[in-house]
Amino acid sequence: MSVTAADIKKLRDMTGAGMMDCKKALNESAGDFDKAIEVLRLKGQKVSAKRAENEANEGAVIALVSEDKTRGVIVKLSSETDFVSKNQGFVDGVNAIAEAALKTFPASKEELMEAATATGTVASALNDLVTKFTEKMELSYERLEAAVVAPYIHMGNKAGVIVGLSAAGDAAYEAGRDVAMQVAAMKPVAVDKDGVDQSIIDKEIEIGIELARKEGKPENLLDKIAKGKLNKFFKDNTLLNQAFVKDSKQNIAGYLNSVEKGLTVTDFKHVTLG
Incomplete structure (x- = not known):
C-alpha cells in the first residue's frame, strides 16, 4: 500500500x-x-546497542515520595547530550518511569523494568525514549522506606536525594527536606561512622600514615596520628556528624534532636548525573 x-x-x-x-x-x-x-522499537534497541560505547553523562534525576510520605524512589535516566536531557518530552518520560516505580515500589531495577506504565511497561517506555531521541540511555533506581521519607531534586534535575527519618509528622518531614538538601550539598558517604565501608576506612588510615610520615612524624606515632585524621574524616563525611549548612554551630544530629528529641536519619540515597 x-x-x-x-x-x-x-x-x-x-x-x-x-x-x-x-x-x-x-x-x-x-x-x-x-x-x-x-x-x-527494534530500531531503538539497535540504536542502543550501536551506541553502547558512548558516554551517557547527561540526563534527568527524579525523586518522588508517596502520599503518606513513608516511601521514596529515585530514578535516573542518563543520556548522551544535554540537548536531550533538557527536552520536556524526555523529562516527562523519566517522570512517568519514576511514578511507576513509586506506585509498584519494586525491589530492583530488573523488577522495575516490568512495572506497568500508562502505555505499557517501563521497559517499553524506555525503548520508546531511545527510539525517539536515538541516544544511549541508562536507567538507575533507588528506593527507601521509613517513618518519614523526604525528597530533594537539585536544580535542573541534576541530582536527587531521598532521606528516611525515624519518626513521622510534619516537623520531621520538613527537617528531612533540610537534611536532603544537606546531602546534595555536602555529599556524605554514610549516615554515621558505622555505615562507612571498611575499604574506605582502610584507605583513609593508609593516607593518614603516609601524610604523617612525609611530615616527619615518628614511626611509632603514625598509626595514632592516622586514626586522629580518620575521626576528622568521619566528622566531615558522615551525615549526622557534618556541620549543618544552615547553622554551622550544630551538626545534623544536633539539629534533628532540636526538632524532636531522638529524631535521627535511618538512611539516605543520593543519585547524581555523571
Missing part, C-alpha cells in the same frame, strides 16, 4: 521518531501502525 504524508505524521506524533524513520517503518510494515511501532 502507499504510505501517505498524513500516515507518517500520525506515526511521528505517536512515537516522536524522525519523519524518515516513520516512513521506513510504515513501508516495512505495509502501513500497519502497530507493526510500525514495533519496527521503531
